[in-house]
Amino acid sequence: MTTKSFVLTLSCEDRPGIVAAVTTELADLGANIAESDQFWDQVTNRFFMRIAFIAPEGVGREAIEKALSPAIARFDMKTTLVDRSVRPKMIIMVSKFDHALLHLLYQIRVGWLEAEVVAIVSNHEDSRRTADYEDVPFHHWPVTKANKAEQEEKLLTLVKDTGADLVVLARYMQILSDSLSKRLFGKVINIHHSFLPSFKGARPYHQAHERGVKMIGATAHYVTADLDEGPIIEQDVERVNHSLSAADFAARGRDIEARVLARAVKYHLESRVMIVGTKTIVFTR
Known part of the structure; x- marks a missing residue:
């Protein structure tokens, strides 16, 4: 099966439910998380996260962005989505x-x-x-x-x-x-x-x-x-x-x-x- 690798990075004010909101949407798309890192800066109360994941065939950038948009709006996230198949x-x-x-x-x-x-x-x-x-x-x-x-x-x-x-x-x-x-x-x-x-x-x-x-x-x-x-x-x-x-x-x-x-x-x-x-x-x- 053909797959694509993506990396999502995000930051927002820290509050409960951020990780669950993002990973649930990715799971619903059939994506498999390869790496997940997060950091809470207690001084500024900002939350930072990086998720590397594999998306199944037919799930591209547009579908991922659409699926994540409610979570992004809910938590007022700043996000970047990178398609790893595109060589920098x-x-x-x-x-x-x-x-x-x-x-x-x-x-x-x-x-x-x-x-x-x-x-x-x-x-x-x-x-x-x-x-x-x-x-x-x-x-x-x-x-x-x-x-x-x-x-x-x-x-x-x-x-x-x-x-x-x-x-x-x-x-x-x-x-x-x-x-x-x-x-x-x-x-x-x-x-x-x-x-x-x-x-x-x-x-x-x-x-x-x-x-x-x-x-x-x-x-x-x-x-x-x-x-x-x-x-x-x-x-x-x-x-x-x-x-x-x-x-x-x-x-x-x-x-x-x-x-x-x-x-x-x-x-x-x-x-x-x-x-x-x-x-x-x-x-x-």
Whole structure:
């Protein structure tokens, strides 16, 4: 029997009966729930839920939305329904350091990440050979103060033309404008080579080395108009000591960055991340 996989995420004010209302409607459709996660934020009294389910043949998006509409109205839910049979599309942006880019491409190649890379954009030529090898369109867009606005408009056009669902800044060493960050809010993930909120801005490993830290890390977050202040999706750390140089810090950091970014992208693509103000709720497994 042909089936389709969907993911429903929802949020609303917490009160009794939410889970029952949603799962009853899905059961009536003959859907089979594969995963279910929920969280009650007692501070705000908001309820958050993610349900991955399999719908039987003949039950599509329209039928699911119609069945759930009474529950959505009753509880004043904010919902998103994703058809998992549609492969997400993403644009990867990179500068000279390509370790995070290469790791993402590899994880897609082996099937751990379910996505299609529709373009690689860079302000340098270094990754053109990688794009050619992967058979992905490459766009070399050098950025200066004079052409920054023009290049960002080209990016917005590229997002629209390719139907990209996500833009990944895989060590793309350019700051996006406030305007672009707002227009693409929730659709741009950056990897910051530091354990935020410490050591923001440029050369964070050198900042960390100068401070004599005992742990270094990396942070994947959504991009906002405030530099390195966006909602955090994933982080990781590694222990270091006084015998290591700043170059050693950077080498170890590159490994952490690639892993952290790939996990953050996976969580986003699987609809496991819900943005709540300056924070995120991430339903990992």
